[in-house]
Amino acid sequence: MAAAGSVKAALQVAEVLESIVSKCVGPGGQQVLCTKSTGEVLLSRDGGRLLQALHVEHPIARLVVECVSSHLKKTGDGAKTFIIMLCHLLRELDAPTDQKKDCLAAGNTQAHGQHWKNCCQWKCISRALVTFQAQILDSFMDQCLSRHFLSIFSSSTKEKILCRSSIELLLDAYFSGRVGKNNHTFISQLMCDYLFKCMACNDGIEDFFEMVDIYFVELNVGVAGFPVSDSRIVAGLVLHRDFSVYCPADGDIRTVTVSGTIPPPFSTSGSEFVLHSEAQFQASQFWIMEKTKTIMKYLQSQNVKLLLSSVKQPDLVIYYAELNGISVVEYLSSEEISLIQRITGLSPDVPPQSYSQHEIFNIALVRFCKPLILKSKRYVHLGLISTCLFIPHCLVLCGPVQGLVEQHENALHGAFKMLRQLFKDHDLSYMAQSGHPNSTSSPLIDKSKESDPLPEVGNNSMRRPCEGTVVKDKDGLKSVQTHLIAHSNWEMPSIELETASPCPTPKMTPRTTYQTDNTMKHLSQDNTRIIDYHEPLMESKLTANSTTENPKIEMSPKNVQVTRNTGKGSILPVSFKSRESYYYSSSLSAGCVLPVGGNFEILFHYYLLNYAKKCQQSEETAVSMILANALLGVPKILYKYKKGSYSFPQIYVRTLYALQTNRPIVSTQTGLESVAGKYQLLSSVLQCLTKILTIDLVINIKRQPQIVYDEDSEDEL
């Protein structure tokens, strides 16, 4: 049966999900008790877990839950906010058509035609949303909000040093919305300790977080049956296996990892092994035994004391290992092996059969290896010597029941994902109108993600304010020219502020003082990269890389004069006679944060409203208004139960007033949140919305359609 009217259905679904999720959002949210379809009971505040535990068959609901899951896989944060934003957006979209439905309700004769008319309407809206997202949304981040950002790095020196107190604030805010009230302080402290123990140095933070995120499962051990406060950090790596053979050894232990069985197999794949008699069989077995013995003896001669194997070794190997005093651990997962190899810098495995002929190159040194007993389960505890920037430590997470341990594990994993996104530079690209169509020096850039054959301008390319060569006509632009000069409007009391910027900077004084011995630096603004091209390159890049079908940009090559970039950051003079719109490329630097409490949403809302007032095109105005109103849904729910001067209307009015009059914005809450995460959330929500809007019909099928392989398909190229 086909169902139509996707927006109404989607709104119903979204409202139902919102009613569930709004109970547990924010620090004031409560645990939600959910009975899963299997009969188990789940008590959680984690949005992602709750959504997945619900038993939904409705196709739009499943689509939404899938979008949320894939968003969480990438960013680790924002499931509840996702649903709230989506619901408000759908409400905004549905609202204007309510009156229409009233008028149309009387005449049902044109229902069918009206349905398709509606579908076209939604398609137009969804196209408008896509255009807005691709071309304009980034400009708000770059030009408007960037002046409000704070940085999580402390910069008493030129290097970026992680500031422990800021990380604590960030993690506190993260966990207070996710883990139960009694545990969240402990968990955030645990994670902070873990971070600062594992990080060798401040370079390569991105790689560090990437590694921890990928190998998180191997880096933590969950133990049920103990109180949460028993969780701790152990140095080294804990393998989720026990020793098959344990021979204690002192000092540094030489270790070999193998991925295949040590005795050679009877036959390799693709070959046949033919036996004609019992004697032959016995001879071959004897040969194998001798070979094994030789290999193990060779290992002993090389003073290898530990063998880590990803497969089960035959008993013969175990026997000889014991004879020769070699400890063996079997059945290790490939991820654990690859983690060990990555930490110790081992090369990939050489087949063990070749050991006696060649030198073993992949020997690692291990400081200690001993069994570790955690509540009657035995593990192997290795003290690896790290050659990379990750000092291996393991988290032992305890909890009274397995479910709580899993929840904490998920929360920690999500936190690492969130930090990984936070410490990455994110590219922004958008289109903006230039006020001077005939200006001689307008930059034209492309998305910097594309492979760039030309020498890439470094991050600080704008160090020299480029004599007015950057032409944009929004006000926030001066900050680009003087981007090195840090200014922001959330000033902490103990901060040293570098020189003031041309525009007066609103400042913020937090309600409570942060206990910082480190200072929070105001963020130096994004780095607008100007990439110049040779003529043909520019043309082809333009046509190939425009993200939307935008007919506005027409370049006439003869008007373009390009000079090659000297690589230092000078601006190319590029002249455009033809058109008004230009693509800009910028980036959101790593480490941008904002105070919690809906500040991102309110700021974005304010700038969207301003844009809507200035904008001439009705589509863009409409989309900005919808987005602006929907964004307010999040702080409304966060402040729902607060009263007096902490209630939402008060906070809203105060913030807006401060923005309009360039005064300090007072934040009522401590805690920080990652800007990159918020921005990615907004993009994900818009993408999910456009997916929903383009649904015309939902058709139920009983089974998956079969894939038919057409013989003629090659001809239909």
Place this chain on the structure above:
Amino acid sequence: MALNGAEVDDFSWEPPTEAETKVLQARRERQDRISRLMGDYLLRGYRMLGETCSECGTILLQDKQRKVYCVACQELDSDVDKDNPALNAQAALSQAREHQLASASEPPSGSRSAPQPPVPRPEHCEGAAAGLKAAQGPAPPAAVPANADALACTQTALLQKLGWASVELSSSNSLETSIQLCSLIRACTEALQSLWRLQH
């Protein structure tokens, strides 16, 4: 919204009248209630199906015994019947009272056309129903056919209440109760007036 370009409706769009706003509000509240109930059921392990109810268009739920359940029809409407003034005398009374309060707070506006949108009548919501009749006289809901039996029933009930209220008034000692009883009597009389007007 000008996003759909050539829609003729856009050019004739006007801001909603107060009555329509109240209708919209009532609808939204009803929707909120439905969502909340559905959310609770989902948390209890019910399954959200991909089908909608044929009567009210709400998404259907299925419990563990595989029984299909519509929240709006089976839960909301059952406690809404008692609010329907055509079926329940109490509801008629409370509606009249609300109208009375509404007309006391709002200045009587100019001519409001009598016909209300016939189909989506949120009689279930008391507040909306009162708002709808804000500018009109205390007339019973226009869409309800003037059923003689129902009117007689209402009339009897009103007279009963009037009698009861007068008895209570004579025996009451508290100021507050007296004031309330007086307003009840006034409401009853006005309701009776409108009923008689309708009958004739």
